Amino acid sequence: MSVVRSYFRAAAVALALCLLLTACAPAEAPRLLDRQFPAMDTFMSLSTWGEHAGTALDAAQREIGRLEGLLSVTERSSDLARLNTGRSDTVSDDTAELIAFALDMAKRTGGAVDPTVYPAVRAWGFTAQAYRVPTQAELDALLPLIGWQSVSLDGKTVRLPAGTQLDLGSVAKGWAGDRILALWRELGVTGGILRLGGNVQTLGSKPDGSPWVVGVRDPDGGGVLATLSVRDLAVVTSGSYERFFERDGQLYHHIIDPSTGRPADSGLVSVTVVGESGAFCDALSTALFVMGVQRASEFWRAGRDFDAVFIGTDGRVTITEGLRDSFKLTGEFSEREVQVIS
Ligand code: AMP
Ligand code: MG
Numbered sequence: 001m002s003v004v005r006s007y008f009r010a011a012a013v014a015l016a017l018c019l020l021l022t023a024c025a026p027a028e029a030p031r032l033l034d035r036q037f038p039a040m041d042t043f044m045s046l047s048t049w050g051e052h053a054g055t056a057l058d059a060a061q062r063e064i065g066r067l068e069g070l071l072s073v074t075e076r077s078s079d080l081a082r083l084n085t086g087r088s089d090t091v092s093d094d095t096a097e098l099i100a101f102a103l104d105m106a107k108r109t110g111g112a113v114d115p116t117v118y119p120a121v122r123a124w125g126f127t128a129q130a131y132r133v134p135t136q137a138e139l140d141a142l143l144p145l146i147g148w149q150s151v152s153l154d155g156k157t158v159r160l161p162a163g164t165q166l167d168l169g170s171v172a173k174g175w176a177g178d179r180i181l182a183l184w185r186e187l188g189v190t191g192g193i194l195r196l197g198g199n200v201q202t203l204g205s206k207p208d209g210s211p212w213v214v215g216v217r218d219p220d221g222g223g224v225l226a227t228l229s230v231r232d233l234a235v236v237t238s239g240s241y242e243r244f245f246e247r248d249g250q251l252y253h254h255i256i257d258p259s260t261g262r263p264a265d266s267g268l269v270s271v272t273v274v275g276e277s278g279a280f281c282d283a284l285s286t287a288l289f290v291m292g293v294q295r296a297s298e299f300w301r302a303g304r305d306f307d308a309v310f311i312g313t314d315g316r317v318t319i320t321e322g323l324r325d326s327f328k329l330t331g332e333f334s335e336r337e338v339q340v341i342s
Contacts, residue, residue, distance in 0.1 A: 029207040033057060039064050040072075040173055040196065048184065048192030049207050056189045060180045064196075067176045070095050071168050073118065073127060083158055084118070084165040096156040098279075102171050105283035106148035109299070111258055113287035114148045116160075118167035120261035126254045127167075131245035133252065139261040146258050174236055174282025177201040181278075198237040198285075201278045205231045211326075216309055217241075218333065219269040225333045226309070226317070229326045234278040238285035239270035255289050266292030267312050274323065275306035284308075293318055297341045 033053040036045045044064065048056050070092055072078045079095040091099070102115040118127075119142045125131040134142075145163040152159040160166070173196040181203050184192055191204035193212055202212040214235045215224035228235055240253035240263070257264040271288045273281040284306060288296040293310050300308065300320050307322040319327050321342040329336055 032207060035061060037061060040068050040176070041169075042173070042197030044197070045195040046180075046192070048189055048203075050189060050191070052187045052189050056184050056187050056192065059183050059187065060194070063180055063183060064176055067094065067172070067179065071098065071172050073165075073167055073169070080166060080168065083160065087162065087164075088157070088159045090156050091158055093156065096153065096158070098168055098171065098175050099151070099153055099158060099166065101175065101279060102166075102168055102283070103148050103151060103153065105171065105280075105287065109283070109287035109291070111148060112290040112295075113170050113283050114146065114258040115166045115168055115170070116146050116148055116151060116164050117256050117258045117261075118165040119145045119163065120256045120258070121167055121169075121254070122165075123261070124252060124254075124256070124263070125245075126243060131247075131252070133247050134261075143261050146261065170238075170286040171279055171283045173197055173199045174201075174234065174278035174280070177234065177278035177282075198239060198242055199278060199282060200235040202230055202233055202235075215330075216272050216311075216327075217270070219311055220315075224330050225311070225336075226327055226329045228272075228274060228309075228323065229328075230274065233274055233276060234281040235272060235274050236278065236281035236285045237270055237272040238289045240289075241269065255286060257290050264290040264292075266290060267314075268292060268310055269313055270309075270311045271296070272309040273306055274308065274326075281306065300341060 030049040032047045032049050034047045035057040046057055046060050069075065070079045073080050073084065075081060079091040083089045083091060106114040121127060123134040123138060123142060150161050150164055177194050177196055177199055180194060181201060184203055191207065194201040200214045205211055211229040211231045214228045214230060216226040216228060218225035219239060219241050238255055240255060243254035244251050253263045255264050268289055271285050273285045275281045288308060291299060307320045310318040317336055318339040318341060321340050324340065
């Protein structure tokens with residue numbers, strides 16, 4: 001699927017969700033100001049209101065551009081591209097902070113999300129959109145290069161063993177979202193919503209004081225399967241439908257199980273994580289997708305510091321108990337059975 005097509009599809013979904021968000025606002029509520037643009041290999045849509053809205057949107061777009069310049073694996077001058085070709089480098093404060101975060105999340109999730117998975121992501125052609133199915137021998141040769149424990153981070157100096165490369169795509173958008181909301185707070189903005197691809201992050205509530213209503217996508221049709229009502233929370237989704245290709249009747253998606261080097265085959269089509277930090281939710285959406293519902297439930301019970309919605313390849317919907325009140329199936333899906341993890 002081409003990036004342009006996915007931008008348009010994401011734009012259409014974003015527009016539909018924006019209409020959903022604004023439909024109920026009373027006439028006297030402040031108007032939302034919107035900004036849409038492609039960045040970080042996805043489609044971004046930002047909305048806010050109030051006297052600082054224009055400045056806030058400008059600052060956010062600038063900040064996303066700056067972070068993309070540091071973190072892109074395809075832009076040759078980025079911190080990450082330099083590191084991946086040179087094996088050892090001194091990176092910017094921001095890049096060092098995000099690498100430290102990604103390594104910490106790798107440790108906490110038992111390596112389900114792991115920034116060193118990049119050699120496998122590349123082997124399947126997801127970086128350059130030159131899709132292919134690597135042989136088992138090729139993957140076997142790459143697996144020893146994958147493992148967050150081999151990355152050395154000393155202040156701002158990063159060292160990688162020969163052949164090991166980093167990909168921060170599983171955490172960068174959530175982390176960038178946290179940065180933007182911090183910027184907005186500094187500017188005195190009290191409410192807004194960011195849609196950075198499958199990442200939604202909210203500040204405060206809607207202009208009329210009601211919660212933001214975020215759609216959970218129906219993986220089959222692309223419509224809205226359910227809604228979540230949230231304030232000041234991130235709602236981050238990892239879905240196999242976001243990037244995939246087909247060969248000989250088989251679908252291959254972009255979320256790789258670092259233990260096999262293959263697209264994760266955990267019985268899920270999407271995981272949506274709800275929590276305070278965009279970066280944390282982003283790392284977890286990828287990790288829980290790799291883990292599957294069983295392992296993910298145990299992980300949730302151990303900390304109970306986030307909530308999640310799981311949609312299985314069989315259409316089964318499972319939520320954690322903190323979402324009982326805010327999760328609502330929509331229209332044609334309203335009869336679907338929902339399992340609750342407690
Ligand atoms: P997300 O959309 O947040 O789930 O991130 C998926 C992106 O992160 C993919 O497009 C890859 O670039 C990269 N990726 C895929 N699998 C993993 C994994 N298990 N751990 C870390 N990064 C991954
Ligand atoms: Mg993620």
